[in-house]
Amino acid sequence: MATATIQSIAADSVTKQEARSTTYLASRLAAKDTISDADFTIPVIDLTPSYSQSLDDRKSVALQIRQACTTSGFFYVTHHGIPSSTLQSILQQAERFFKLPPASKQDLHIKRSKYGYGWEPSEYTSLAGDLESKEGFNFGYEEGLDRSGGDGKYRNLDGSDEKANLWPNEAVIPGFYEGVGEYYGAVLNLARHMFRLFALSLDLPENHFDSMTTHPGGIARLLYYPPPKNSQPTVSESAQQKEQIGLGAHSDYECFTLLLSSTTPGLEILKPSGHWHVATHIPDAFIINVADFMMRWTNDVYKSTIHRVVNRSNQVRYSVPFFFSVNYEEVIETLPTCLKDGEKPKYRPIGAGEYILERLNATTKDGAGFYGNEEVFEKGEA
Numbered sequence: 560m561a562t563a564t565i566q567s568i569a570a571d572s573v574t575k576q577e578a579r580s581t582t583y584l585a586s587r588l589a590a591k592d593t594i595s596d597a598d599f600t601i602p603v604i605d606l607t608p609s610y611s612q613s614l615d616d617r618k619s620v621a622l623q624i625r626q627a628c629t630t631s632g633f634f635y636v637t638h639h640g641i642p643s644s645t646l647q648s649i650l651q652q653a654e655r656f657f658k659l660p661p662a663s664k665q666d667l668h669i670k671r672s673k674y675g676y677g678w679e680p681s682e683y684t685s686l687a688g689d690l691e692s693k694e695g696f697n698f699g700y701e702e703g704l705d706r707s708g709g710d711g712k713y714r715n716l717d718g719s720d721e722k723a724n725l726w727p728n729e730a731v732i733p734g735f736y737e738g739v740g741e742y743y744g745a746v747l748n749l750a751r752h753m754f755r756l757f758a759l760s761l762d763l764p765e766n767h768f769d770s771m772t773t774h775p776g777g778i779a780r781l782l783y784y785p786p787p788k789n790s791q792p793t794v795s796e797s798a799q800q801k802e803q804i805g806l807g808a809h810s811d812y813e814c815f816t817l818l819l820s821s822t823t824p825g826l827e828i829l830k831p832s833g834h835w836h837v838a839t840h841i842p843d844a845f846i847i848n849v850a851d852f853m854m855r856w857t858n859d860v861y862k863s864t865i866h867r868v869v870n871r872s873n874q875v876r877y878s879v880p881f882f883f884s885v886n887y888e889e890v891i892e893t894l895p896t897c898l899k900d901g902e903k904p905k906y907r908p909i910g911a912g913e914y915i916l917e918r919l920n921a922t923t924k925d926g927a928g929f930y931g932n933e934e935v936f937e938k939g940e941a
């Protein structure tokens with residue numbers, strides 16, 4: 560089993576330090592990982608048995624999840640129950656959104672949000688100091704998007720209860736909210752199902768996380784990656800300076816991410832050797848990866864792995880990550896099943912919303928956040 564640790568983070572260190580994106584990234588890159596590239600696989604997990612009445616069938620899927628989460632931290636899922644038409648239609652909504660004239664997107668600018676919601680123009684936000692070519696649209700959980708109807712208790716990342724999403728006007732892009740809602744509702748259901756499998760995979764009762772995901776954090780993004788401006792981009796390491804970064808190297812913040820993308824490849828996952836693995840596109844599959852909050856919760860038993868996006872093709876790439884968390888007011892402590900006899904937790908208890916907001920703001924200049932800020936990172940200071 561891999562033994563990567565985040566060396567710079569002591570048990571009770573403040574998360575402000577941990578959160579700083581370049582510091583965090585550097586510490587993760589410096590962490591020693593004992594698995595080899597040969598053990599670094601991104602398995603394809605067929606979810607069919609996870610819907611079986613038999614607990615043993617469900618546990619067989621959980622075991623595969625555990626294997627992936629303790630090594631590469633990434634896996635594909637197929638036969639997840641979301642119709643292909645729903646997947647295609649959210650990618651079409653993304654295409655429609657990004658084709659809107661910039662003037663229609665200005666009202667939704669991310670600088671109008673305290674939580675990083677709304678429209679991110681190209682080269683506006685950055686995860687690792689790179690000028691990122693991607694354009695994005697971010698939104699969070701709201702009850703209207705939850706097929707379970709929710710329980711009326713949703714709170715924003717900072718505990719407030721105002722409505723925080725920034726939606727385009729229906730007249731500007733008719734059917735957008737409904738289309739996004741169809742997808743969000745479906746992926747939220749799948750995420751709750753996955754959490755039950757995660758519970759089994761961690762030797763916990765299957766319903767362990769259910770009560771923590773009744774009005775959960777669930778930030779989704781529509782992302783657009785233009786083809787590179789350079790004429791002949793190449794995957795060779797020597798040509799790295801020619802790469803046009805779509806989304807800088809990072810690990811995700813929440814519990815786990817479900818990623819849908821168009822057929823254009825671009826997702827690159829950092830292997831133990833330091834080389835990038837270019838993820839293959841599998842039609843109708845999701846890529847799921849462990850995120851930092853889950854890594855922390857499991858005392859590093861589950862790995863969140865660094866990844867980035869570089870579009871090396873001459874086609875546009877669209878993607879729709881969904882970052883799943885628990886109810887933001889939950890305070891989490893290391894899961895007991897992740898501690899060996901006598902082992903101490905590496906991390907202090909922390910609130911889910913508090914942690915994610917700090918990580919989000921840490922990607923901005925002086926940690927000031929996006930709200931009201933015209934410039935959110937120092938361009939050219941990688």
Ligand SMILES: O=C(O)CCC(=O)C(=O)O
Pocket residue numbers: 780782806811818820825826866867868877878879880
């Ligand atoms: O667009 C992708 O393929 C990945 C996006 C991603 O890693 C993110 O938004 O955190």
Ligand SMILES: [Fe+2]
Pocket residue numbers: 809810811866
């Ligand atoms: Fe990511």
